[in-house]
Amino acid sequence: MKNKMNQANHFSATAGIQSEMKRKSKIAGSSLNGWLFALPWVIGLILFYAFPLFSSIYFSFTTYSILSPGEFIGLANYKQLMNDGLFWQSIYNTIYFAVFFVPLSIIIGVALAMMLNMKVKGMAVYRTIFFLPTLVPHVALAVLWMWLLNPGFGLVNGVLDAIGITGPNWLGSVTWSKPSLILMSLWAIGQPVIIYLAGLGDIPQELYEAADVDGASWLQKTFKVTLPLLTPVIFFNLVMGAIGAFQQFTLPYTMTQGQGTPDNSLTFYVMYLYDNAFKYFKMGYASAMAWILFIVIMLLTAVIFLSSRRWVHYQGR
Amino acid sequence: MQPKVKHNLLRTFAHLGLLIASAFFLVPFLWMVSTSLKPVTQIFTYPPEFIPNPFQWSNYIEATEYIPFFTYLSNTTIITVFSTIGVVLSCPLVAYSFAKLEWKGRNTMFIITIAVMMIPMQVTMIPLFLLFNKIGWVGTPLPLIVPAFFGVPFSIFLMRQFFMGLPNTLRDAAKIDGASEFRIYWQIMLPLAKPAVLAVGLFQFMNVWTDFIGPLLYLTNESQYTLSLGLQQFQSQKGTEWGLMMAVSTMMTVPIIVLFFFMQRTFIQGITFSGIK
Numbered sequence: 001m002k003n004k005m006n007q008a009n010h011f012s013a014t015a016g017i018q019s020e021m022k023r024k025s026k027i028a029g030s031s032l033n034g035w036l037f038a039l040p041w042v043i044g045l046i047l048f049y050a051f052p053l054f055s056s057i058y059f060s061f062t063t064y065s066i067l068s069p070g071e072f073i074g075l076a077n078y079k080q081l082m083n084d085g086l087f088w089q090s091i092y093n094t095i096y097f098a099v100f101f102v103p104l105s106i107i108i109g110v111a112l113a114m115m116l117n118m119k120v121k122g123m124a125v126y127r128t129i130f131f132l133p134t135l136v137p138h139v140a141l142a143v144l145w146m147w148l149l150n151p152g153f154g155l156v157n158g159v160l161d162a163i164g165i166t167g168p169n170w171l172g173s174v175t176w177s178k179p180s181l182i183l184m185s186l187w188a189i190g191q192p193v194i195i196y197l198a199g200l201g202d203i204p205q206e207l208y209e210a211a212d213v214d215g216a217s218w219l220q221k222t223f224k225v226t227l228p229l230l231t232p233v234i235f236f237n238l239v240m241g242a243i244g245a246f247q248q249f250t251l252p253y254t255m256t257q258g259q260g261t262p263d264n265s266l267t268f269y270v271m272y273l274y275d276n277a278f279k280y281f282k283m284g285y286a287s288a289m290a291w292i293l294f295i296v297i298m299l300l301t302a303v304i305f306l307s308s309r310r311w312v313h314y315q316g317r
Numbered sequence: 318m319q320p321k322v323k324h325n326l327l328r329t330f331a332h333l334g335l336l337i338a339s340a341f342f343l344v345p346f347l348w349m350v351s352t353s354l355k356p357v358t359q360i361f362t363y364p365p366e367f368i369p370n371p372f373q374w375s376n377y378i379e380a381t382e383y384i385p386f387f388t389y390l391s392n393t394t395i396i397t398v399f400s401t402i403g404v405v406l407s408c409p410l411v412a413y414s415f416a417k418l419e420w421k422g423r424n425t426m427f428i429i430t431i432a433v434m435m436i437p438m439q440v441t442m443i444p445l446f447l448l449f450n451k452i453g454w455v456g457t458p459l460p461l462i463v464p465a466f467f468g469v470p471f472s473i474f475l476m477r478q479f480f481m482g483l484p485n486t487l488r489d490a491a492k493i494d495g496a497s498e499f500r501i502y503w504q505i506m507l508p509l510a511k512p513a514v515l516a517v518g519l520f521q522f523m524n525v526w527t528d529f530i531g532p533l534l535y536l537t538n539e540s541q542y543t544l545s546l547g548l549q550q551f552q553s554q555k556g557t558e559w560g561l562m563m564a565v566s567t568m569m570t571v572p573i574i575v576l577f578f579f580m581q582r583t584f585i586q587g588i589t590f591s592g593i594k
Binding site: 031032033034035037038040041042043044045047048049051052053055056059066111112114115116118120121126127128129130131132133135136137138139140143144145146147148150152153154155158161162187190191194195198218243246247249250253254257270273274277278283286287289290291293294297298301 | 328345348360363419437438467529545552584
């Protein structure tokens with residue numbers, strides 16, 4: 001820098017250096033501003049995320065419980081989990097739910113949004129109706145669906161009966177308990193529907209007009225214009241939906257009073273984790289479970305992100 | 318002529334689909350309200366009847382006596398309102414820094430923030446519980462309120478996306494006029510971001526109002542319970558009092574519905590930002 005200054009005997013060169021210095025100091029100044037603005041979050045990040053995150057790794061290698069400080073046992077918690085039948089059962093239940101719920105929520109969500117987007121009469125009313133269930137708190141939603149699916153006096157079996165089908169025992173049946181949960185979760189997909197609807201509204205009308213000129217059919221327009229341009233929104237909902245599905249807790253916990261009945265068919269991963277931590281006080285063991293969950297979610301998200309390069313199309317990029 | 322016919326046919330199908338879907342979304346909701354207004358004898362009638370006969374409000378009165386409903390209501394309100402204030406103060410500030418300010422480490426911090434969104438709350442739940450236990454906050458609503466003042470990653474992300482969409486020209490002009498960064502934020506950018514701020518506030522309000530696992534972890538004393546926790550306890554003790562439970566469910570849903578109808582546009586816009594940008 002100093003060397004450069006010595007050589008600078010042209011007015012223009014001096015001006016150039018001055019402006020360069022000015023730019024540098026401006027960046028330094030706004031760098032301080034930037035950190036100041038972000039300060040609450042930097043503190044929050046450390047206190048409520050980083051510190052617990054790293055403690056949790058440590059705990060996962062110990063026998064920590066709230067009652068005793070615990071001792072370091074290496075990978076023993078993880079090894080024990082591999083032989084824990086209920087651990088595997090909870091993984092099976094969770095994956096079962098995610099595998100059915102996430103794709104169904106995307107297909108149904110996109111379909112509903114596309115129907116709404118046809119500018120049908122009463123669109124705003126339909127939109128409100130679709131959104132209404134998402135306003136019901138999850139505990140209330142669980143209680144409501146327990147009542148709807150009540151095998152003796154519930155509305156669902158009442159309706160099925162009226163059309164000559166004998167309804168199953170829904171939440172009381174090992175076969176039907178998870179489908180019940182998927183059904184009631186689908187009841188609350190209004191939020192993604194609204195997001196899809198907005199995504200549809202963002203697709204330039206000219207594209208459809210151009211497609212019309214080329215004589216494209218409705219199916220062609222759907223698969224060549226609408227769906228490709230909706231992929232960024234689908235991508236977002238896929239990530240959020242998958243993460244949410246793996247953290248299923250409130251609905252099954254409320255419906256089974258934390259028991260996962262019948263026969264552990266509703267013991268979801270996070271429920272079992274919660275039990276270990278706060279019912280049996282095996283906090284080391286539960287921390288190991290939490291880390292496995294975290295790694296699985298990270299891998300899953302990474303896979304979705306990597307794959308997105310192939311199937312997500314951004315407009316104008 | 319033919320494309321028009323085809324279009325009308327499609328529209329008819331769409332209408333049909335929407336009607337069926339509406340039934341699926343609306344009927345359970347109406348069933349909740351209808352059950353809450355029914356006498357016990359009619360609740361246990363088979364096949365089920367939809368219209369309460371006679372209409373009666375007594376389930377509501379009984380429910381509020383059966384559980385300390387108004388205590389739960391005020392507990393829920395206090396926690397919800399304060400944590401919403403926290404989020405509305407902290408998140409736009411941090412998000413603005415990510416979107417419009419240039420600072421060393423910004424991109425790294427932003428990537429960390431996104432990464433943090435991926436951390437399941439179950440990972441941090443146990444150490445956080447122990448931390449709050451150590452400082453004596455377990456059994457108080459503080460663990461459900463205080464962290465909101467330090468920012469919520471998803472809301473920061475959402476706000477940042479919104480700020481990114483705002484043009485730099487206004488900010489540059491203000492800068493030339495010598496306005497400080499905070500003034501630019503507070504007087505120019507934040508007002509422009511009002512829809513997003515409202516949306517973030519609404520989301521937080523809804524999330525906390527309906528939260529279950531947080532209160533389950535931290536509220537140990539029945540006098541501190543929120544509505545979600547209260548209803549869950551009620552359900553596990555008196556699982557067959559459907560009329561009362563539907564009355565409680567309806568009462569805890571109504572405030573959110575009222576909010577939704579007053580702020581419908583904000584709601585829709587907010588949800589839209591989160592998914593589109």
